Amino acid sequence: MAARAARRSYEELARHLSGIGAVRREMVRGFPQDCPPASAAVLTLLHKYGEMRIGRLSELMAIDMSVTSRHVSHVEERGWLERHADPQDGRSRLLRLTERGSRQLDRLAEATTEALEGFLHDWTDEDIARLNEMLERLRESFGDSRAPRLLHEDTPETTARH
Amino acid sequence: MAARAARRSYEELARHLSGIGAVRREMVRGFPQDCPPASAAVLTLLHKYGEMRIGRLSELMAIDMSVTSRHVSHVEERGWLERHADPQDGRSRLLRLTERGSRQLDRLAEATTEALEGFLHDWTDEDIARLNEMLERLRESFGDSRAPRLLHEDTPETTARH
DNA sequence: TATTGTTATACTCTATAACTATA
């Protein structure tokens, strides 16, 4: 439609995408000291999707494998995950959450909930659900062009028995 | 309402807030080589809100003044803004976009529009407008608790005559 | 020869603290 209006909308969205980092930093402020956001993301995804290889994790995080490798090492050093042999491929190892990792994840969820409850006290459940839907769609719109259908192919959500 | 459901929503939102960085990086990929995202933000805000001091800019960007100072220096070195004496306060200087800065901003808007048009080709104008509204509200919900009513007090939008 | 993962290097962004200059 009105190309002029669309252009302004795009620029506004660009501004918001830049500014959203501040929101993230604010939320992360309450995280445990030795658990930087990237480690939290590793733990969260490993819980949500179950045991996986580095390559898949890097696609889920949408960052380079080299970076993912370092994040995973950090998490492993703290005993929150273990690397097990991959029976299907000797080059890979499977990442698996440990008991301690699960407990750390609980603390993280606690901190997250507390922070978001505070900031979003005047949002209804429906407001938050709608925002989540739009952000999900946004990520898909961007991700599809780069890592075709990786976020869709399988979503165990059940394999996360620790 | 259902506290359990709300908690899951919060955790999902936390995941999205972490993941949104990938969206931002993807968008930024098309930016001019010598114009990192932070410089783009400086230019954009200076255009939108008009000439201002470092302190105000740092509040708009929601980052520490020391960081803002460095970003501004980077932008100034490229001739995209100038610092003018502040008649009201000898400690401050007013940041003003230059002609070259405006041209750089045009190139940025071009790149942004092109990227977003590509990624969001199946979004309607209304979809994007709704997303913008929610992100705006999200920032307010987080920002209000830290820098009370700074985003609201004045929004010239007209002072941006370069 | 191609793929999986790791390591080395460099760049961007951010915060804290110490400092200078002006109010």
Next chain:
DNA sequence: TATAGTTATAGAGTATAACAATA
């Protein structure tokens, strides 16, 4: 004495390229 801004230092996150091991 307090405030606006700058600089030094450190830490987190990311990408690219070179490398090792396995497919």
